[in-house]
Amino acid sequence: MTGRQATQALADPPAILELNGVSAHYGKVRRRGPGDRRPAARRRSPGGSGALLPALAGVHLTVRPGESLGIVGESGSGKTTLGKCVVGLMPISAGQILFRGQVVGRPGRVADVPRVNGVQMVYQDPYSALNPKRTVGSTLREILTVHKLCARSQAQERSAELLESVGLSADILKRRPRSLSGGMCQRVAIARALAFGPTVLVADEVVSALDASVQAQVLNLIADTRETAGLTVIFITHDLAVVNQVCDRVIVLNRGAVVESGLTADILSRPSDPYTRSLIDAVPELAGELWQR
Amino acid sequence: MAAVAASGRGSATRRLGTVLRRRVIQVVPTLLGVSLVTFILVRLLPGGPVQTLVGVRATPASIAAVSRQLGLSRPLVSQYFTYLGQLAHGNLGYSFLTGTSVTSIVASHLAVTAELIGLAVVLALIIGIPLATVSAYHRGAWQDQVIRAGTVATLGLPSFWVGILLVTYLGLRLKWFPSGGAGTGVVGTVDHLFLPALTLALTFLAVVVRSLRASISEILRADHVDAARLKGISRFRVFSRHVLRLASLPVVALVGLNMSYLLGTSVIVENVFALPGMGQQLVSSILQRDFLVVQGITLVFGLIVIVISTAVELIQAALDPRSAA
Numbered sequence: 001m002t003g004r005q006a007t008q009a010l011a012d013p014p015a016i017l018e019l020n021g022v023s024a025h026y027g028k029v030r031r032r033g034p035g036d037r038r039p040a041a042r043r044r045s046p047g048g049s050g051a052l053l054p055a056l057a058g059v060h061l062t063v064r065p066g067e068s069l070g071i072v073g074e075s076g077s078g079k080t081t082l083g084k085c086v087v088g089l090m091p092i093s094a095g096q097i098l099f100r101g102q103v104v105g106r107p108g109r110v111a112d113v114p115r116v117n118g119v120q121m122v123y124q125d126p127y128s129a130l131n132p133k134r135t136v137g138s139t140l141r142e143i144l145t146v147h148k149l150c151a152r153s154q155a156q157e158r159s160a161e162l163l164e165s166v167g168l169s170a171d172i173l174k175r176r177p178r179s180l181s182g183g184m185c186q187r188v189a190i191a192r193a194l195a196f197g198p199t200v201l202v203a204d205e206v207v208s209a210l211d212a213s214v215q216a217q218v219l220n221l222i223a224d225t226r227e228t229a230g231l232t233v234i235f236i237t238h239d240l241a242v243v244n245q246v247c248d249r250v251i252v253l254n255r256g257a258v259v260e261s262g263l264t265a266d267i268l269s270r271p272s273d274p275y276t277r278s279l280i281d282a283v284p285e286l287a288g289e290l291w292q293r
Numbered sequence: 294m295a296a297v298a299a300s301g302r303g304s305a306t307r308r309l310g311t312v313l314r315r316r317v318i319q320v321v322p323t324l325l326g327v328s329l330v331t332f333i334l335v336r337l338l339p340g341g342p343v344q345t346l347v348g349v350r351a352t353p354a355s356i357a358a359v360s361r362q363l364g365l366s367r368p369l370v371s372q373y374f375t376y377l378g379q380l381a382h383g384n385l386g387y388s389f390l391t392g393t394s395v396t397s398i399v400a401s402h403l404a405v406t407a408e409l410i411g412l413a414v415v416l417a418l419i420i421g422i423p424l425a426t427v428s429a430y431h432r433g434a435w436q437d438q439v440i441r442a443g444t445v446a447t448l449g450l451p452s453f454w455v456g457i458l459l460v461t462y463l464g465l466r467l468k469w470f471p472s473g474g475a476g477t478g479v480v481g482t483v484d485h486l487f488l489p490a491l492t493l494a495l496t497f498l499a500v501v502v503r504s505l506r507a508s509i510s511e512i513l514r515a516d517h518v519d520a521a522r523l524k525g526i527s528r529f530r531v532f533s534r535h536v537l538r539l540a541s542l543p544v545v546a547l548v549g550l551n552m553s554y555l556l557g558t559s560v561i562v563e564n565v566f567a568l569p570g571m572g573q574q575l576v577s578s579i580l581q582r583d584f585l586v587v588q589g590i591t592l593v594f595g596l597i598v599i600v601i602s603t604a605v606e607l608i609q610a611a612l613d614p615r616s617a618a
Contacts, residue, residue, distance in 0.1 A: 146525070
């Protein structure tokens with residue numbers, strides 16, 4: 001991932017995904033499960049003062065096709081909320097979201113991004129991300145048949161191809177998540193996202209639940225897929241080493257607002273915002289390594 | 294991989310074996326206990342079968358004669374062991390009053406009770422699943438509060454009172470349903486069983502709703518439900534395929550674990566609605582001091598509870614290795 005590529009990406013005019021002043025709120029007490037379709041403004045606790053906590057406060061963001069964008073910040077900084085708003089699992093309360101120049105997200109609604117060839121997501125906990133009672137095959141086949149992405153008779157074959165593309169054997173089609181390792185589950189989750197032929201992949205802390213050697217494999221897999229499929233990837237992470245390894249560009253979130261954004265190398269070596277500096281200082285080895293550059 | 298699967302199956306069989314062995318070892322002492330307690334309790338009641346048979350104005354001589362004939366003049370310990378001996382041969386004894394075998398009495402009343410409980414469970418699910426779903430999707434909101442308060446209130450309502458209300462209003466006033474007795478044929482059976490089953494279902498509803506609400510809201514928190522939403526499938530399909538199917542497993546266990554409660558309440562419900570099931574037979578036998586019928590029915594109740602809870606435990610152990618430990 002060189003700076004030159006990233007600069008080219010930046011110079012490339014049409015954005016694939018744009019956020020214009022997007023805000024999102026949780027009620028004082030979070031009232032429903034993820035994917036709540038009620039507008040945030042109506043989700044106040046009945047007994048409380050009705051004050052709303054902003055999870056995102058006017059975020060502006062432009063994502064270019066093919067780039068790899070890192071979103072960093074500590075727990076509670078709004079990273080995951082941003083991801084959920086972008087994929088359309090959580091309603092925004094202000095601003096708009098554009099996908100390929102079309103407005104897909106308006107205040108009070110969840111973003112209506114296309115599922116096929118659109119935006120897909122990979123989650124943090126590989127076990128929770130897969131339905132425990134379904135086999136890998138039925139998880140993949142459901143997508144292919146519901147969206148008629150291939151003929152019913154070819155669904156099995158296509159599922160096997162998808163698994164092979166993430167480095168898994170077709171043997172596991174009949175297995176359930178319980179009998180797979182965390183790394184394998186995460187690969188299945190990636191295959192599930194790839195089944196849609198997405199243009200943007202939101203990877204929410206995809207490696208933080210995996211052990212170090214598997215982390216590298218999964219990151220490499222995403223990087224490879226990015227190249228072969230021309231995928232745009234948004235990495236949501238608290239891990240600056242991950243950012244350093246795979247992201248062209250990075251934005252730093254603090255309390256739901258963007259405090260800094262720019263090329264990864266610039267931000268990590270010359271942070272201008274004190275919050276970013278404190279994040280980097282929290283990772284001593286990485287700080288040392290970067291100063292050496 | 295084949296080897297892994299094979300050893301997995303082997304350990305599953307072993308696990309089920311452990312559960313089954315433990316349960317079988319428990320069965321005999323449990324049934325012995327049930328038989329001893331009911332044996333003593335029915336004899337502690339004032340009066341007895343002899344009184345019922347000969348009437349209040351019988352001479353002491355005829356009372357003694359009938360007692361001897363029924364074997365009730367022998368010492369209690371000897372009576373109990375004779376009873377156990379019969380049980381060991383699968384003989385539940387004979388009714389003092391009619392001479393019919395207890396086994397055939399149980400057999401002729403079992404079906405009604407089984408149908409009552411079966412229909413009650415179905416009704417509890419038909420009413421409970423939508424309520425639990427609304428509650429879980431609106432956690433903490435007013436819908437949730439109303440449903441939770443409402444179901445807890447049904448838990449507090451005595452089933453005989455609910456039964457009487459239902460008979461009075463839906464049965465006698467509106468004449469929507471028959472007010473008692475059993476029907477014939479499928480339609481007649483369901484028609485007659487509806488109000489009693491609804492009464493039983495209402496007392497069971499709170500348990501169903503609470504458990505389902507908890508499991509649905511836990512599943513809603515899992516990422517795979519978000520992933521299912523991102524599949525672009527309908528909300529109903531997300532719910533039915535990905536949420537409800539997972540949430541329904543604990544409910545199966547719930548029905549099994551509450552079987553003793555359902556059987557106990559069915560005794561009351563059958564008497565309110567004059568349903569000729571085991572519960573009604575039990576109460577009339579107690580009133581007539583027909584000792585062996587009371588003991589027999591109680592034993593069968595005990596056996597049903599043990600068999601069903603064992604079955605539930607086996608199913609759980611097969612599905613989830615941790616529960617067998």
